[in-house]
Amino acid sequence: MSPENVYGSRGHGRHTKPYHVDTLKHIALLGGVKGYVSLSSKELGEKLGISQQSASQRILELLEADLIQRDLAARKQRVRLTAKGVDLVRREYADYKRVFEAREALTIHGTVTSGLGEGAFYMKQRGYKEQFREKLGFEPYEGTLNLKIGGEDLVALNILEEEPGVVIDGFTDSGRTFGGAKCFAASLKGVECHAILPLRTHHTDNLELIARGHLRSKLGLRDGDEVAVEVRL
Amino acid sequence: MSPENVYGSRGHGRHTKPYHVDTLKHIALLGGVKGYVSLSSKELGEKLGISQQSASQRILELLEADLIQRDLAARKQRVRLTAKGVDLVRREYADYKRVFEAREALTIHGTVTSGLGEGAFYMKQRGYKEQFREKLGFEPYEGTLNLKIGGEDLVALNILEEEPGVVIDGFTDSGRTFGGAKCFAASLKGVECHAILPLRTHHTDNLELIARGHLRSKLGLRDGDEVAVEVRL
DNA sequence: ATTACTAATCATCGAGTAG
DNA sequence: TCTACTCGATGATTAGTAA
Numbered sequence: 001m002s003p004e005n006v007y008g009s010r011g012h013g014r015h016t017k018p019y020h021v022d023t024l025k026h027i028a029l030l031g032g033v034k035g036y037v038s039l040s041s042k043e044l045g046e047k048l049g050i051s052q053q054s055a056s057q058r059i060l061e062l063l064e065a066d067l068i069q070r071d072l073a074a075r076k077q078r079v080r081l082t083a084k085g086v087d088l089v090r091r092e093y094a095d096y097k098r099v100f101e102a103r104e105a106l107t108i109h110g111t112v113t114s115g116l117g118e119g120a121f122y123m124k125q126r127g128y129k130e131q132f133r134e135k136l137g138f139e140p141y142e143g144t145l146n147l148k149i150g151g152e153d154l155v156a157l158n159i160l161e162e163e164p165g166v167v168i169d170g171f172t173d174s175g176r177t178f179g180g181a182k183c184f185a186a187s188l189k190g191v192e193c194h195a196i197l198p199l200r201t202h203h204t205d206n207l208e209l210i211a212r213g214h215l216r217s218k219l220g221l222r223d224g225d226e227v228a229v230e231v232r233l
Numbered sequence: 234m235s236p237e238n239v240y241g242s243r244g245h246g247r248h249t250k251p252y253h254v255d256t257l258k259h260i261a262l263l264g265g266v267k268g269y270v271s272l273s274s275k276e277l278g279e280k281l282g283i284s285q286q287s288a289s290q291r292i293l294e295l296l297e298a299d300l301i302q303r304d305l306a307a308r309k310q311r312v313r314l315t316a317k318g319v320d321l322v323r324r325e326y327a328d329y330k331r332v333f334e335a336r337e338a339l340t341i342h343g344t345v346t347s348g349l350g351e352g353a354f355y356m357k358q359r360g361y362k363e364q365f366r367e368k369l370g371f372e373p374y375e376g377t378l379n380l381k382i383g384g385e386d387l388v389a390l391n392i393l394e395e396e397p398g399v400v401i402d403g404f405t406d407s408g409r410t411f412g413g414a415k416c417f418a419a420s421l422k423g424v425e426c427h428a429i430l431p432l433r434t435h436h437t438d439n440l441e442l443i444a445r446g447h448l449r450s451k452l453g454l455r456d457g458d459e460v461a462v463e464v465r466l
Numbered sequence: 467a468t469t470a471c472t473a474a475t476c477a478t479c480g481a482g483t484a485g
Numbered sequence: 486t487c488t489a490c491t492c493g494a495t496g497a498t499t500a501g502t503a504a
Contacts, residue, residue: 093329
């Protein structure tokens, strides 16, 4: 588990309390990930084994932390998780998945996308290129293959976030700061490559792949193609 | 989630506190499921974002609740989860899995075993037979096919425990009490059957199947055969 | 019925420190 | 070093009740 992932900073919110994840889990189990669910504070209290008053308080705290949204128009409130709330719960899920399904490799499904071409800019930086040669043993093509990850495969990204990988250090060049990243050996349709993730940024649903050559042309990939990449841990 | 699954009674322990599952999760992530891991109270405190003193206290509470075992012989303590502790964490995992991988069917792998022939005794009871005819629409063969479930498939059993299913009520006959159960439609190698689970008992690694005919002879199954059963929710 | 405020109670936590 | 005790401070929960 990442060192920052402690109560005081969990979910990047300043007000995240230890029991919030569990509360979110119960709302999620009622369908709060897909849409609003009718849930009185009394009902929530019963599910959590606490009083109506405490449950009401927790709802207020989750609202304050932007982890749920509420519709208080009708007699009975309706709640749903925010994207941030879903993300927090999915991260917790990733932890448990790591406990029981620790593997040497993860298969992640994604859709080929163009992105903003930002990857190429970063791949051209000398500060990165030298480290790639040193730590990965090759100098990658100056561009990345961007995969959009969705649905059940998102949890795999959360697992990667918590695995060490090969660390590429951040640096500064001409007054600009370039953040650190980590790499995992991977293969895409039999072609060896590396998955690369920023060290700090979370909340992403993208996975970038780098390789010796130009993956897109080598594999004849186009935007929208569905692929499965095998990432080794 | 089952109504009993609240803090006060979680894991059937009288002393289970809300943060115990999270503490167990961190120990599990370090390898505490497979064996002892060296873990000082200071280290645990850092992982949980609490002080060394509080972490020490949590270790004592987990020991008291029979959720971990400890080896305090060396300079640094070593801890591991008990079966009860693993079970508690796996149940939590099942909750999260249900949130993100809610499906209409679960595929569960198991090994055919003979068991003690107890299944047949229960299947002969009139109190059950009448309910099977009424609620499942057929009267099953007077015996069960017993599957031993292991490893990663155990979490599927925990998911079934939390799903409603078709409830078979308990009853008393000749002064003896017969507990309730719940059934899920299933198929084994293309043959329609039902999975049946006791309503109260937990901590099992067995799954019993009932069907119109004798599954074992119909499918040519022997003890030790590996099968996959598709259970519909 | 609801939600949620306030005040009192109760539990959790960490600093200091002993073994 | 380590674990873990005491105890005062902090934080969480609930009963009573308002709206």
